[in-house]
Amino acid sequence: MIRLIPRLTASAAVLLTCGLAYGQDIDSDILKAQAGTYLIAPENGQAGCRMTLQTDQTIGGYSLSGQDACSKPLPSLAEAYAWNFDGNGGVILIDATRKVLARFIENEGSPMKTQDGTPLLLISAPDGVDHLPSFDSLAGTWTMQRPDGERLCGVTLDGHADAQGNAPLSLSGDCAANVAKLKLAVWHIDGFGLTLMSQDGSSLGFTMRADGNFDKSKEEGGKPLSLVRR
Known part of the structure; x- marks a missing residue:
């Protein structure tokens, strides 16, 4: 996270x-x-x-x-x-x-x-960025992929957040096993950080790039991963 x-x-x-x-x-x-x-x-x-x-x-x-x-x-x-x-x-x-x-x-x-x-x-913000991401601006369909373009999962972000600042998300039916097992269900914004979370504590954290897409946070470790708007 x-x-x-x-x-x-x-x-x-x-x-x-x-x-x-x-x-x-x-x-x-x-x-x-x-x-x-x-x-x-x-x-x-x-x-x-x-x-x-x-x-x-x-x-x-x-x-x-x-x-x-x-x-x-x-x-x-x-x-x-x-x-x-x-x-x-x-x-x-x-x-x-x-x-x-x-x-x-x-x-x-x-x-x-x-x-x-x-x-x-x-x-601190990426160069050229003059506003923070919001639930409205990020709502829509994204692709979770490796840097070489290998697709791991489709992610649809709903723009309606609850009182705790979390909004629903849904995953496509063809997600890679290592993504599907996380059972991601909601998402949250914190500054330029975007976190995808399950109901049982699993999560993936991302940081926004200058082009508006997201890369997996360095704190997460593991292989590089991106969220790219479709």
């Missing part, structure tokens, strides 16, 4: 809860681990924008770039001037007056996201 791990480790989060925030000294390794280019996008699949969190100190925290790209999809974030840790393992974006524009909360095993209104995710 895919596990999207935030760049900030649990031990780093503990340090931050001890008051290392808002301009106080931050361990350089923690700072470098969090810095980088991220996609900030609504969880519902609408377009977002990329922003780079830098390590140079500035008023209120650390410098950033790319905020101008947010002027159309997320206009409130176009005013971002700096970023900082929030003291609880999360990240904040602030304007030039130090007003908090967005607060991304740490979710263990999942990308950081806001909690107000339509949630925004702060997540």
Whole structure:
């Protein structure tokens, strides 16, 4: 099963809860681990924008770039001037007056996201991708195959998720034995991760590529496997 791990480790989060925030000294390794280019996008699949969190100190925290790209999809974030840790393992974006524009909360095993209104995710993304996958956008028929094109199974994803964030799926009747035995029945989205699951705990985790198809997550091990839209 895919596990999207935030760049900030649990031990780093503990340090931050001890008051290392808002301009106080931050361990350089923690700072470098969090810095980088991220996609900030609504969880519902609408377009977002990329922003780079830098390590140079500035008023209120650390410098950033790319905020101008947010002027159309997320206009409130176009005013971002700096970023900082929030003291609880999360990240904040602030304007030039130090007003908090967005607060991304740490979710263990999942990308950081806001909690107000339509949630925004702060997540590493494939180049050229400006939005998160959604149940609606991924619903349809896919082929599970090897890199050389060998077909293992047809997978149909239903776009109607339940309260737990899982939606039904169905497999074609000609699946390879090693896929059929998993008895996959539902699917789940977590950022750019797609997980196919059975009712008894079996699962296969995939990560989205820049072309919108998916490759089996490296954490799964075993032979390479892809999900390709038909």
